[in-house]
Amino acid sequence: MKQFNVGIVGYGWAACAHIAAINAGPLAQVTAVCSSHKLDAAEVSAKHGCAIKTYGDYAAMLAEPDIHAVSICSFHRHHKDQILAAARAGKHIIIEKPLALSLSDLREVERGIRAAGVKVCVCFELRFAAQFREIKSLLDRGLLGKLHYGEVDYYHGIGPWYGGFSWYSKAQDGVSSLMLAGCHAMDALLLCMGGDVEEVFGYSTRSANSAFGPFEFPSTTVAMLRFKDGGIGKVASVLDCFQPYYFHTHLVGSEGTVLDDKFHSNLVAGHDRSRWTKLAYKPVDSGDVSDHPYEEQFNCFFQALVRGEEMPLTGLRDAVRTHEVIFAADRSWQEKRPVKLAEIQQGGA
Numbered sequence: 001m002k003q004f005n006v007g008i009v010g011y012g013w014a015a016c017a018h019i020a021a022i023n024a025g026p027l028a029q030v031t032a033v034c035s036s037h038k039l040d041a042a043e044v045s046a047k048h049g050c051a052i053k054t055y056g057d058y059a060a061m062l063a064e065p066d067i068h069a070v071s072i073c074s075f076h077r078h079h080k081d082q083i084l085a086a087a088r089a090g091k092h093i094i095i096e097k098p099l100a101l102s103l104s105d106l107r108e109v110e111r112g113i114r115a116a117g118v119k120v121c122v123c124f125e126l127r128f129a130a131q132f133r134e135i136k137s138l139l140d141r142g143l144l145g146k147l148h149y150g151e152v153d154y155y156h157g158i159g160p161w162y163g164g165f166s167w168y169s170k171a172q173d174g175v176s177s178l179m180l181a182g183c184h185a186m187d188a189l190l191l192c193m194g195g196d197v198e199e200v201f202g203y204s205t206r207s208a209n210s211a212f213g214p215f216e217f218p219s220t221t222v223a224m225l226r227f228k229d230g231g232i233g234k235v236a237s238v239l240d241c242f243q244p245y246y247f248h249t250h251l252v253g254s255e256g257t258v259l260d261d262k263f264h265s266n267l268v269a270g271h272d273r274s275r276w277t278k279l280a281y282k283p284v285d286s287g288d289v290s291d292h293p294y295e296e297q298f299n300c301f302f303q304a305l306v307r308g309e310e311m312p313l314t315g316l317r318d319a320v321r322t323h324e325v326i327f328a329a330d331r332s333w334q335e336k337r338p339v340k341l342a343e344i345q346q347g348g349a
Contacts, residue, residue, distance in 0.1 A: 004302055006094075007032035007067045009058055009082055010074035011039060013163060014096050014123075018071045019048050021294035027302035028069070034061045058082065062089040069305075072096060076173040080105045087116035092305060094121045094298065097183055099319055101175050103327045103344060110320055121301035121311045122319035124187040126247075128293040128300070130281035132188055135251070135258055139192065143265045145255030150193050153236040153248040154185040156287045158219075159211040171216040176330045177204075178221050181287070182237020185247065186223070186329070187322045191313075192251055195229040197325050197341050202332035207240035215240070223329035235329075247284040 006022050008015050011033050019030045033044055034055040041054040055061040062070070062085060070086040071094040072079055080100045086093050093113070099122060100106040113120055126132055138144055158168060158181065167173045174180040190197070204218035212219050219240035225233040236248075251258045256265030261283045262276035271277065297314060304311050328339040 002027055002029045004028040004068045004092075004305065005031040005066055006069045006071055007034065007055075007061045007064070007091075008071045008073060009034045009061070010072065011035040011037065011044075012073065015071070015073035016048075017290050017292065017294055018073055018094065018096075018298075020290075021298050022071070023048065023050060024295050025299045025302060027306065028298070030071075032061050032064065032067055034058050058085065062086060062091060068092060069094065075167060076101060076175070080109055083109050083120075084112045087112045087118050090116065090118060092119045094123065094301065095319075096123045097319075098175070098179055099323055101172075101179070103324075106320065106323050106327070110316065113316055119301075119305055119309075119311060120316050120319075121297065122314050122316070123294070123297070124184065124314045124319060124322065125292045125294055125297045126184050126188055126284055127191055127313045128296040129284050130293075131249070131261070131283050132191060134279060134281050135192060135249070138256075138258065138263065138265075139194075139253075143256050143263075143267055144251060144253030144258065145267075147193055147251055147253045148231045149233065149252040150189050150231070151234040151236075151248065151250045152185040152189040152192070153234070153238070153246075154182040155236075155238045155241050155243060155246040155248065156181060157241045157243060158239045160214070165214070169214040169216060174215070174217060176217050176221065176326075177219050177237040177239050178223065178235070178326050178329055181239060182221065182235060183322065183326055185237060186235045186326055187318075188247075188249070189225070189233050189235055190322055190325065193225075193227060193231055193233055195227040195231060197225050197328070198228045199226045199338050199340050200224065200325060200328040200332050201338045202329040204333040209240065209242075212240040218333070221329065221333055223325075223332070225325070245285055245287050249283070 032053045039054040045052045069092040100109045201224045204221045206219045220238045223235045261279045324344045328344045332339045
């Protein structure tokens, strides 16, 4: 018998990836699914190879005492209320990004989670990808020296051919290019650069191709970041492109550079200055949730619960920090001015 029973709210693409990843681990199992669509428990159980009870009422699922954690995979507009309800019910929470769709809602969610004393894991799962584990190792070993420039860019053509486009493209759920998808690039840049952001300047644009016309917000944005330690960074979020998925990563330090899956350092003996060294990892190259490192992330979360500790890397504090920078970037292109992080951290709506 595994230690933690998990209830899933929402039953789509992400939820199925969560179920597989949770069940694959040694500590937790999915025992319940709640959906606004009527589900047949026998059918759902057979699909996932375990006994799963189905609910149409989220409050009823939360009332079950033998459910220890909830995984929120619903429409983005429901996240705030569902997070707060789970926290009040004393459930630990796995949260598909975003935490909230506005700064005021983010503050409410943060207060509610802290008041309830529950632990959370936010799905900025690329921090657990082999690429960023290896890059973080290079940084921690000092092989790049002090970073002074970084860019992480998200290129993923999301149009009518893409599952979920009918709601991704709506402002009530998508919010912005950066919040919808480019948030992973922003989160990865913040992980690598390490320091606190001082100011953000954002620009926005959109494709002339009619396929991307349903987007109710600019489908391409670029955010320029200035860090308090003097470093600068850039995040592009491009949803209106015709190309294979590409998660561009370029980090430049005082002693070395990483470019996607290539590396060079002055501190490695024998490095030929005219050549890159190939890194062993497979770069992040897919937007398919089934390819994301959920299993590693969720195992880490349940291990932290056993120890009574906060989730490392993708806990509440790190996720709030990433959301704050995203809200600053979106405010910047909307208001056509640079935005100090102090404005956001003071909670201004």
